[in-house]
Amino acid sequence: MNTPVTKGIHHLGLTVSKLEESANFFISLLGWKEVRRNPEYPAIYVSDGSIMLSLWASRAQPPNPFNKDKNVGLHHVAFQVESEADLNGIYTKLKNSGVPIEFAPELLGKGPAKHMMCFEPSEIRVEFIWLGK
Numbered sequence: 001m002n003t004p005v006t007k008g009i010h011h012l013g014l015t016v017s018k019l020e021e022s023a024n025f026f027i028s029l030l031g032w033k034e035v036r037r038n039p040e041y042p043a044i045y046v047s048d049g050s051i052m053l054s055l056w057a058s059r060a061q062p063p064n065p066f067n068k069d070k071n072v073g074l075h076h077v078a079f080q081v082e083s084e085a086d087l088n089g090i091y092t093k094l095k096n097s098g099v100p101i102e103f104a105p106e107l108l109g110k111g112p113a114k115h116m117m118c119f120e121p122s123e124i125r126v127e128f129i130w131l132g133k
Contacts, residue, residue, distance in 0.1 A: 011045075011052035012077065014124060019044060019057040021121035026053065029097055030090070048079075058122075076117065076125035084114060087130040091116050105130075 016022040023044040026032040035045040035052060043056045081087050087105050095101055102117035102125065112132030120126050 009051055011054055013054040013056060014074070014077070014122075015056050015058050016120075016122035016124065017058045017062075018121045019055060022055050022124075025099070025120045029093060029099070074124065076127050078115075078127035078129050081128055081130050084130050084132070087114055087116065087128055090128050094118050 014022075019042060023034065023046055026046045026048075027034055030048070032046045032048045032053075035047050037044050041056060043054055046053050046055065081090065084105075091101070091105050095104075100119040102119065105114050105116045107113070108115045108129065113129060114132060115127055115129040117125055117127045
């Protein structure tokens, strides 16, 4: 049996069409911290203390929107939350902030896990999941 040589995700790089707005989604709405900026690239790096996202500004004008059913690439990114209350709280905060919601918290399959899906400002699908333990 092979033992994995990798130990989880260090960071995930996302190309975004709205750099400042996308960074603000993670910082202001989710409580993440800005790690650093690279104005030459341009990029903003944000972290929740466990994972870092590298947000790079798209140079395509207008940017090409991603179609989850037709394009190869990131379908969505999913973040785990600790409790059902956290999941419901994120949903309420995002909805009240005008974030487009694809679906509200619901059972994942037959449960007990629950999840919800939204779109951050650059229209990347973001899922939040509570494992129901």
